[in-house]
Amino acid sequence: EAGVAQSPRYKIIEKRQSVAFWCNPISGHATLYWYQQILGQGPKLLIQFQNNGVVDDSQLPKDRFSAERLKGVDSTLKIQPAKLEDSAVYLCASSSLWYGNTIYFGEGSWLTVV
């Protein structure tokens, strides 16, 4: 079974530029998460989708971050304009709807803003 796929793996951009990350969850997983992990910290949830609806985006900086999951499968996370403090690893994860299910993570997309 294929795991959670993310791209690009690495991205370096200048501040005020934009960037987009793509995620394809495990086949059949209805729930998709985007986490932000700043160096030296644990991951923090940015947004959670169930199918193509948003369940939790309370910690998403909506003035610069946006995410979509149009067909309930893959998802895109966009940052525009980027700030230096956005430098982090962006982890995508997915899970099935089964009660008490395990959340599986992708390898992450590393962003450096200079």
Added chain:
Amino acid sequence: AQTVTQSQPEMSVQEAETVTLSCTYDTSESDYYLFWYKQPPSRQMILVIRQEAYKQQNATENRFSVNFQKAAKSFSLKISDSQLGDAAMYFCAYRSARDQGGSEKLVFGKGTKLTVNP
């Protein structure tokens, strides 16, 4: 809101020895899940072990076991017969069994960096 605390930023262990990583959490809920994830330099989060709060028996997975103390809100990870490949960041995480609005997010601690010395 739930919080997870890992009080040991770094730990080291000799190969083949045993090490215990600490984790405490704060919650008012009675039904929840606890996890330990391993994160190697590649940054992928790999599930090591999980514990359901309603289960009194401590979870075990091969060389990995937990000491779950629900009243004390403590959830430590014991790694036996440590191997060089165990070197990584280890994160303790909490997840509500049933969040309001359907959010079942993981809340992570800050992590413990484990070094395994040959």
